[in-house]
Amino acid sequence: MTLARGASYAAGAALALAVTACGGDTATPGVSPAASSSTAASTASSSGAPTPPSAKSPTTPPPAKDTPAGRVIDVTITGRKVTPAPTTVDLKVGEKLTLVVTSDHDDELHAHGFDIEEKLKAGTPTTVTLTGAEAGLYEVETHEPALRLMMIAVR
Template sequence: MSVPGSPTARSAVLLVTGLLTAVLATGCGQDDDPSVAAPSAAPTSAAAPTTSAEPSTADSPTPTPAASTPAVDREITVTIAKRRITPPTGRVTVTKGQSVRITVTSDVADELHVHGYDLGARLPAGTPGSVEFRADKTGLFEVETHETELVLFQLVVR
């Protein structure tokens, strides 16, 4: 048995404190839930979407990079109102290695999810929520809402 204040007791306290910190930092540990970020405190300005120059459907959204955010290579902004998605659902292509920010504003509370990257953000009604990441995996990834189950767009990383 260790005596309070002894080196053994202090080591035990440090070990327990370290383990508790690690458990709290890892969250709930559910594998099927994405990492959920709190919505951004201040919405960032976003560039208006433009039509893709690539051969694809005419209503594919291809937002342009935002001039006001040099740290982000690609800003993708989506608005949901009465289950209508603006810009309309389509494919958005980015280059592998680009820094991407997806900002979604919904008229109802929901949760944003980026498949394949397992990223998410809470979407309080009327408040933008964002995820920011480096597009380091190639492929086709759906970006959707969880509660309303709306596919916002398909992210193509080449």
């Protein structure tokens, strides 16, 4: 990654973290509204300050299975714990990503920038397929409690 590209990515991530979640998906094209302060706090470092995705080390994407329809990532929510740990997943424009989310409680799944909101029923896997339509950084979250599942960087 070049210095300019890294700085651009970091600036985009910082902007995304500064915008309020679920306040509307009409923000700057290609940049998804990010988590509310409660979501950002759920991914804060021990100092209490949010850690931008570019500053986390090491950045290991969640395990994915490749299928003819694209990648599949299984996500499990137990209380306030998200497995695999939230990270940034790269997605090419036009590429599909299928998420299979299983929560131990009823909730709502929201994929910013993909116009997807799905109910989560406790113990029942919910499957959503996302297609990277427009370049940008987008958050996938739940609402009760507000948890970040991942960021998706469409490039």
